[in-house]
Amino acid sequence: xxxxxxxxxxxxxxxxxxxxxxxxxxxxxxxxxxxxxxxxxxxxxxxxxxxxxxxxxxxxxxxxxxxxxxxxxxxxxxxxxxxxxxxxxxxxxxxxxxxxxxxxxxxxxxxxxxxxxxxxxxxxxxxxxxxxxxxxxxxxxxxxxxxxxxxxxxxxxxxxxxxxxxxxxxxxxxxxxxxxxxxxxxxxxxxxxxxxxxxxxxxxxxxxxxxxxxxxxxxxxxxxxxxxxxxxxxxxxxxxxxx
Numbered sequence: 161x162x163x164x165x166x167x168x169x170x171x172x173x174x175x176x177x178x179x180x181x182x183x184x185x186x187x188x189x190x191x192x193x194x195x196x197x198x199x200x201x202x203x204x205x206x207x208x209x210x211x212x213x214x215x216x217x218x219x220x221x222x223x224x225x226x227x228x229x230x231x232x233x234x235x236x237x238x239x240x241x242x243x244x245x246x247x248x249x250x251x252x253x254x255x256x257x258x259x260x261x262x263x264x265x266x267x268x269x270x271x272x273x274x275x276x277x278x279x280x281x282x283x284x285x286x287x288x289x290x291x292x293x294x295x296x297x298x299x300x301x302x303x304x305x306x307x308x309x310x311x312x313x314x315x316x317x318x319x320x321x322x323x324x325x326x327x328x329x330x331x332x333x334x335x336x337x338x339x340x341x342x343x344x345x346x347x348x349x350x351x352x353x354x355x356x357x358x359x360x361x362x363x364x365x366x367x368x369x370x371x372x373x374x375x376x377x378x379x380x381x382x383x384x385x386x387x388x389x390x391x392x393x394x395x396x397x398x399x400x401x402x403x
Contacts, residue, residue, distance in 0.1 A: 161202045166221045169196040170271065171203060172236065174246055175348050176212035179205045180233055189299070191239055193271065195230035213348045215246045219264050234278045243344070245270060290315040291325045294334065302341045303365050308334060338365075343379040346372070350388040357384050 163169050171194040180186045180194070180203065187207065188194075194203055198221075206212050236242045249267060252258050287295075297314035298306070311334050312322040326334045342364040349360045361372035376384045 161204075163196045163198050163200050163202070165198045167198055168219045168221065168230070169202060170194065170215075170217045170219075170267075171196070172215040172217075172242065172246060174213050174215055174243065175344050177206060177210055178203045178212040178214075179207075188233065191236045191242055192233055193236050193274070194233050195271075196232075197230065200232075211348075213352070215249065217249070217264075217267055219268070231275070234275055236274050237277060239340075288325055288329055290317055291329055294322060294325070295337065298334070298338050298341055302338060302345065303363055305365060305367070306338070311338070339375065339379070342366070343376060346376060346384070347380065347387060350384055357388075360384070 173188060173190055173192040173194075175190060177187050177189045178192075180188050180192075188203075196202055203212075249263065252263050253260075293315040294311050294317070297311055301310075308319050308322065312319045315322065317325070322334055326332060326337065330337065332340075346360050346364045349355055349363065350357070355363070357373070358369045361367075361369045364372065366372035366375070373384055376387070380387055382390070
């Protein structure tokens with residue numbers, strides 16, 4: 161999709177992976193923020209048998225206003241904060257009577273803050289290579305009945321060293337990371353498909369539907385059926401224009 165004149169479109173990757181615009185294909189995953197200006201094209205291609213779910217925000221530029229110098233893509237460093245902010249924006253837009261201009265200004269201000277943070281941290285914080293192996297393993301195999309021993313083995317680590325790396329770099333345990341990945345995937349499936357909840361549970365690594373439902377309620381503070389109802393009221397629940 162080509163961006164029309166006087167518009168910006170921002171795409172924040174919440175789940176999955178998508179190819180960017182680099183000459184050599186680069187796969188961007190959760191936390192990537194794409195910034196498109198008039199005449200540019202949005203992202204669209206994912207690896208085979210994969211998907212991506214993103215928050216799309218379109219903002220109109222006032223007549224005579226100069227185009228802001230946004231980079232084509234940068235990384236939102238704090239995954240938890242990113243998801244929390246995306247949910248706040250969706251709720252504010254769809255379920256609260258808030259002025260769209262106020263929401264748009266808040267959105268742009270937060271992105272500018274995250275961009276500055278990205279520039280400040282770009283050369284000082286790189287994910288530990290063995291931790292990257294572990295997170296890649298979780299992201300690729302979360303639908304399977306994997307355990308801590310499997311995750312540790314994928315990165316050639318002991319379980320205790322695996323815990324230490326997750327705590328040091330991500331401030332969470334590998335089990336918490338796995339649960340979050342499964343819950344985000346489940347939320348995407350419930351909001352975007354008509355797949356029965358029992359099947360969604362199985363696709364996200366839960367052989368027992370009751371265990372899935374308890375984990376889902378704990379994570380989202382609502383039942384799986386309530387979540388599906390709330391986020392399928394609009395066909396494009398993650399797209400909105402701030403004009």
